[in-house]
Amino acid sequence: MQTVTQASQAPASKRDVYLQICQQLDALLTGETDIIANAANTAALLANSLPDINWAGFYFLRGEELVLGPFQGKPACVRIALGKGVCGKAAETAETIVVRDVSQFPGHIACDPASQSEIVAPLVSWGKVLGVLDIDSASVGRFDDEDREGVESVIAVFLEALAGSDWPDLLDESRDLEDA
Numbered sequence: 001m002q003t004v005t006q007a008s009q010a011p012a013s014k015r016d017v018y019l020q021i022c023q024q025l026d027a028l029l030t031g032e033t034d035i036i037a038n039a040a041n042t043a044a045l046l047a048n049s050l051p052d053i054n055w056a057g058f059y060f061l062r063g064e065e066l067v068l069g070p071f072q073g074k075p076a077c078v079r080i081a082l083g084k085g086v087c088g089k090a091a092e093t094a095e096t097i098v099v100r101d102v103s104q105f106p107g108h109i110a111c112d113p114a115s116q117s118e119i120v121a122p123l124v125s126w127g128k129v130l131g132v133l134d135i136d137s138a139s140v141g142r143f144d145d146e147d148r149e150g151v152e153s154v155i156a157v158f159l160e161a162l163a164g165s166d167w168p169d170l171l172d173e174s175r176d177l178e179d180a
């Protein structure tokens with residue numbers, strides 16, 4: 001009996017946590033194509049499901065700037081120039097960036113001084129960068145390659161829900177991958 005109890009209390013692996021998030025997100029977003037509503041629910045689900053994080057949210061690309069989208073956490077910087085900070089760098093390169101210690105990332109933009117580590121993944125669809133998903137933690141070294149995989153799979157579910165919709169004006173101001 002004791003063994004069963006212990007087994008049932010074993011913490012879920014990161015992989016399992018992201019798998020569950022993706023399943024819940026798929027159920028939440030299926031049938032809805034509004035990018036703001038879906039981004040809001042995605043941020044809320046991440047904030048309520050991922051341990052040890054203090055901010056989760058979106059920035060969408062408008063011309064040469066990222067503009068704050070739906071998020072959970074403390075109020076954040078509204079505009080980030082392409083190439084600036086972790087978010088601007090991820091949007092510019094179209095690559096996920098895992099920052100173990102934000103104090104070691106040149107140009108890191110501190111919206112919440114509590115944030116110590118960060119992962120930023122680009123939203124890439126139809127050969128364009130639409131924006132980024134940013135997640136912060138108050139612990140150094142919170143994110144690793146498993147989070148990279150997990151966050152990218154969350155983005156895949158988010159983008160899948162928008163597929164086939166009339167893409168919003170946001171896309172017109174997104175960034176062609178050829179420029180990355």
Ligand code: SME
Nearest residue numbers: 076085086087108109111
């Ligand atoms: N730290 C980010 C800015 C956004 S906030 O963390 C919400 C950056 O360096 O781009």
